[in-house]
Amino acid sequence: MKKIKISQILFALxxxxxxxxxxxxxxSITLTAPQYPNGIxxxxxxxxxxxxxxSTLQNINILNHYIGMNFxxxxxxxxxxxFPYVIISMSILGLIIAFIKKGWLKVSWxxxxxxxxxxxxxxxxLWEYNYGHNLSPHAPIKIPDMVYQPPLFGxxxxxxxKSESYPYIGSLWxxxxxxxxxxxxxxxxxxxKNVQ
Amino acid sequence: MxxxxxxxxxxxxxxxxxxxxxxxxxxxxxxxxxxxxxYVAPGNYDEFYAFMSGGFSGQVSVYGLxxxxxxxxxxxxxxxxxxxxxxxxxxxxxxxxxxxxxxxxDAHHPELSQTEGxxxxxxxxxxxxxxxxxxxxxxxxxxxxxxxxxPNSSGNHSSPFTTExxxxxxxxxxxxxxxxQKDVPIGDTKFDGTxxxxxxxxxxxxxxxxxxxxPGFDYDLAHSGKGKSHGxxxxxxxxxxxxxxxxxxxxSQNDKDFIAAVNWKKAEEYLKQGKxxxxxxxxxxxxxxxxxxxAKSEEIKTVKVLxxxxxxxxxxxxxxxxxxxxxxxxxxxxxxxxxxxxSADMAVHSFDKLLKAIxxxxxxxxxxxxxxxxxxxxxxxxxxxxxxxxxxxxxxxxGYAYTSFFITSEIVKWKLGxxxxxxxxxxxxxxxxxxxxxxxxxxxxxxxxxALNKIxxxxxxxxxxxxxxxxxxxxxxxxxxxxxxxxxxxxxxxxAQALPAELVKPKSKQFFNLKDNNHPYKTLSENExxxxxxxxxxxxxxxxIRSHFSPDNIEGIxxxxxxxxxxxxxxxxxxxxxxxxxLGATNAELLIMPGQTETFYxxxxxxxxxxxxxxxxxxxxxxxxxxxxxxxPKGANVPLKWWVGEPSAKK
Numbered sequence: 001m002k003k004i005k006i007s008q009i010l011f012a013l014x015x016x017x018x019x020x021x022x023x024x025x026x027x028s029i030t031l032t033a034p035q036y037p038n039g040i041x042x043x044x045x046x047x048x049x050x051x052x053x054x055s056t057l058q059n060i061n062i063l064n065h066y067i068g069m070n071f072x073x074x075x076x077x078x079x080x081x082x083f084p085y086v087i088i089s090m091s092i093l094g095l096i097i098a099f100i101k102k103g104w105l106k107v108s109w110x111x112x113x114x115x116x117x118x119x120x121x122x123x124x125x126l127w128e129y130n131y132g133h134n135l136s137p138h139a140p141i142k143i144p145d146m147v148y149q150p151p152l153f154g155x156x157x158x159x160x161x162k163s164e165s166y167p168y169i170g171s172l173w174x175x176x177x178x179x180x181x182x183x184x185x186x187x188x189x190x191x192x193k194n195v196q
Numbered sequence: 197m198x199x200x201x202x203x204x205x206x207x208x209x210x211x212x213x214x215x216x217x218x219x220x221x222x223x224x225x226x227x228x229x230x231x232x233x234x235y236v237a238p239g240n241y242d243e244f245y246a247f248m249s250g251g252f253s254g255q256v257s258v259y260g261l262x263x264x265x266x267x268x269x270x271x272x273x274x275x276x277x278x279x280x281x282x283x284x285x286x287x288x289x290x291x292x293x294x295x296x297x298x299x300x301x302d303a304h305h306p307e308l309s310q311t312e313g314x315x316x317x318x319x320x321x322x323x324x325x326x327x328x329x330x331x332x333x334x335x336x337x338x339x340x341x342x343x344x345x346x347p348n349s350s351g352n353h354s355s356p357f358t359t360e361x362x363x364x365x366x367x368x369x370x371x372x373x374x375x376x377q378k379d380v381p382i383g384d385t386k387f388d389g390t391x392x393x394x395x396x397x398x399x400x401x402x403x404x405x406x407x408x409x410x411p412g413f414d415y416d417l418a419h420s421g422k423g424k425s426h427g428x429x430x431x432x433x434x435x436x437x438x439x440x441x442x443x444x445x446x447x448s449q450n451d452k453d454f455i456a457a458v459n460w461k462k463a464e465e466y467l468k469q470g471k472x473x474x475x476x477x478x479x480x481x482x483x484x485x486x487x488x489x490x491a492k493s494e495e496i497k498t499v500k501v502l503x504x505x506x507x508x509x510x511x512x513x514x515x516x517x518x519x520x521x522x523x524x525x526x527x528x529x530x531x532x533x534x535x536x537x538x539s540a541d542m543a544v545h546s547f548d549k550l551l552k553a554i555x556x557x558x559x560x561x562x563x564x565x566x567x568x569x570x571x572x573x574x575x576x577x578x579x580x581x582x583x584x585x586x587x588x589x590x591x592x593x594x595g596y597a598y599t600s601f602f603i604t605s606e607i608v609k610w611k612l613g614x615x616x617x618x619x620x621x622x623x624x625x626x627x628x629x630x631x632x633x634x635x636x637x638x639x640x641x642x643x644x645x646x647a648l649n650k651i652x653x654x655x656x657x658x659x660x661x662x663x664x665x666x667x668x669x670x671x672x673x674x675x676x677x678x679x680x681x682x683x684x685x686x687x688x689x690x691x692a693q694a695l696p697a698e699l700v701k702p703k704s705k706q707f708f709n710l711k712d713n714n715h716p717y718k719t720l721s722e723n724e725x726x727x728x729x730x731x732x733x734x735x736x737x738x739x740x741i742r743s744h745f746s747p748d749n750i751e752g753i754x755x756x757x758x759x760x761x762x763x764x765x766x767x768x769x770x771x772x773x774x775x776x777x778x779l780g781a782t783n784a785e786l787l788i789m790p791g792q793t794e795t796f797y798x799x800x801x802x803x804x805x806x807x808x809x810x811x812x813x814x815x816x817x818x819x820x821x822x823x824x825x826x827x828x829p830k831g832a833n834v835p836l837k838w839w840v841g842e843p844s845a846k847k
Binding site: 053054055058059062066140141 | 741742767768769815816817820
């Protein structure tokens with residue numbers, strides 16, 4: 001009977017942790033204005049976009065239509081359909097790799113995760129860019145040279161709204177998943193040395 | 197001479213200047229202290245909600261205390277064009293009575309629902325005095341949701357005071373009338389009175405459980421027992437002389453009139469035993485369906501009536517000096533204060549003594565089967581050397597009572613049990629009711645008393661012959677009462693009620709969920725909007741959202757059509773109502789809350805293009821929120837068409 005190693009536990013935990021992305025949003029964008037003292041928050045999940053209430057998206061869309069922004073319709077965002085499969089696949093792959101005694105497999109998994117994170121953030125940036133720049137020529141309110149791209153990270157004034165964009169709990173799980181992968185690799189190296 | 201005059205001027209200027217300065221300083225200090233106590237900083241909330249009857253305005257106004265700021269006027273018995281109350285098809289049934297649609301009443305006594313003798317913030321009841329009715333306001337909506345008519349009644353003044361757990365609210369006849377109504381000479385005919393008990397369901401729905409047929413005195417006010425006296429309701433009555441003319445003299449002859457003590461638990465037993473007789477009547481019960489937000493009006497045709505002669509122990513008369521007005525029960529339920537408005541002294545009855553007197557049959561006589569208890573066997577004490585014209589008493593929960601005196605225009609504070617007067621403060625002018633938050637309940641929040649004055653005179657900037665009514669906020673947290681604030685009120689506030697804001701604020705609805713909208717003519721999205729003709733009835737299924745109507749162009753309406761605009765506000769956010777108004781329409785605007793559907797009836801009489809628009813400033817493009825209706829001659833062959841955006845986008 002082989003003893004389960006710490007490296008294996010860590011790697012498996014990291015892989016399972018990825019599934020927590022289905023339980024909490026990855027990113028949040030909060031808009032505050034004098035008329036909205038408590039702010040309106042939008043949450044980006046791996047598979048959906050939600051708000052503080054059921055009607056938040058409708059309310060944001062109503063505000064956006066004055067300046068000619070496209071309606072945010074989660075159903076039309078294709079990433080929300082295939083990202084969940086990527087996450088589930090990485091989680092399953094991680095669980096398998098956890099119990100295979102190959103260091104390079106672990107490293108590769110971590111590298112893919114980092115690439116996914118960067119790609120995801122870049123995709124989010126493009127999405128924000130598109131919403132902020134792609135304005136209807138028939139918008140009731142047109143301000144020359146004004147674009148409405150929310151910040152990727154941090155705060156920015158968009159007309160009367162202060163827009164704040166920050167990672168949410170989901171990002172923490174993703175980050176920790178990478179950290180656990182790396183820790184697992186370090187332990188894996190130690191365990192190998194001990195055996196030799 | 198010149199010099200002397202100069203000197204005099206200088207000296208008097210100095211004296212006058214100094215004394216003026218001193219006065220100012222004192223004034224500033226005194227008012228500064230008061231100002232601090234009523235100052236609610238911008239953006240902060242008041243500690244109490246106060247609900248004041250609008251009297252002859254037929255409405256209820258909602259104030260914050262201690263600031264005295266007006267938040268809302270809730271239409272109850274009177275139509276309100278601003279809110280389309282009584283004008284839109286949804287609320288019209290609320291104002292139906294057995295006499296037809298009535299656009300007005302005289303609203304007197306707001307009464308908060310209670311649980312275990314304490315206001316609970318669920319509902320507010322208020323009586324209509326002229327055409328006897330009781331209305332229920334839902335405190336999550338601050339809107340009237342139910343009105344029940346009281347049959348066999350007139351002058352519904354002693355109403356709607358609640359029992360400890362809002363088992364019942366009551367009604368009584370201040371104007372006696374024949375029972376049942378009939379054509380008789382007025383002369384010296386002795387009319388009848390009824391005391392009605394209205395059962396309140398768990399959902400708030402009212403139902404007349406029974407009436408008690410009583411001698412036709414003028415039943416003036418009421419309050420329920422609490423704690424040990426729970427199960428009893430006390431009604432004052434005057435005109436025990438039963439005169440029908442020049443009552444100011446003829447109804448003021450007897451030295452003592454009565455407080456009627458009704459044992460409603462006993463009444464329940466008699467009901468079970470089948471002692472009640474069913475009488476044919478016709479009255480209306482109207483309520484707003486919660487899901488559809490559409491009111492219904494139902495006719496009810498019988499009522500159960502108990503006669504005291506058949507029901508021993510149901511009701512007793514407590515002799516009380518002289519033409520008593522208010523009857524108020526202290527927080528323990530032991531003392532029943534009868535304010536004899538034409539007497540110099542006030543009688544306080546004891547509930548324990550009442551029970552004992554009943555047990556010992558200490559009766560001086562019986563009127564129509566109602567035993568009259570011997571005065572000295574029920575009275576606990578007299579409050580003497582008070583003032584003139586005592587009307588109402590409220591309690592602070594610390595052993596003190598506060599009585600309003602109309603004639604001497606003051607509030608007198610006195611101690612329960614010892615009956616000694618401990619403080620008094622003038623009111624400006626001629627106070628009627630007074631109100632301490634929870635001051636008629638088991639647990640008063642005894643921080644303030646509000647004086648509800650009958651006469652205003654010079655308290656505010658004049659506004660022609662008709663003046664605002666005047667309320668005054670008085671601090672009662674210390675030994676001495678201190679006047680803090682004057683503020684004008686709407687209509688004539690009779691009674692008022694107040695409770696801590698925290699009991700109401702958290703459940704205040706922000707908007708109606710569109711998913712729960714069950715209106716028969718709702719339109720839940722722009723794709724479902726349509727215009728349907730059936731003969732000369734045209735129904736427009738319209739939606740509104742910032743900042744357009746759908747449809748906003750309609751053709752094919754004809755002169756004489758009965759057009760119903762069923763307008764749904766698709767917004768799902770707090771504080772985004774939209775209005776709807778049509779050129780030349782002879783009713784009022786609609787003011788539609790998010791998620792709600794309201795119906796506007798229109799009967800165009802002339803050919804033309806009729807603009808309609810949003811009448812509540814909703815957004816940056818509010819001014820653009822408008823549309824057109826084309827009205828063609830009767831029988832014209834203009835097809836029914838409607839659209840929003842491009843005419844080609846017509847559905």
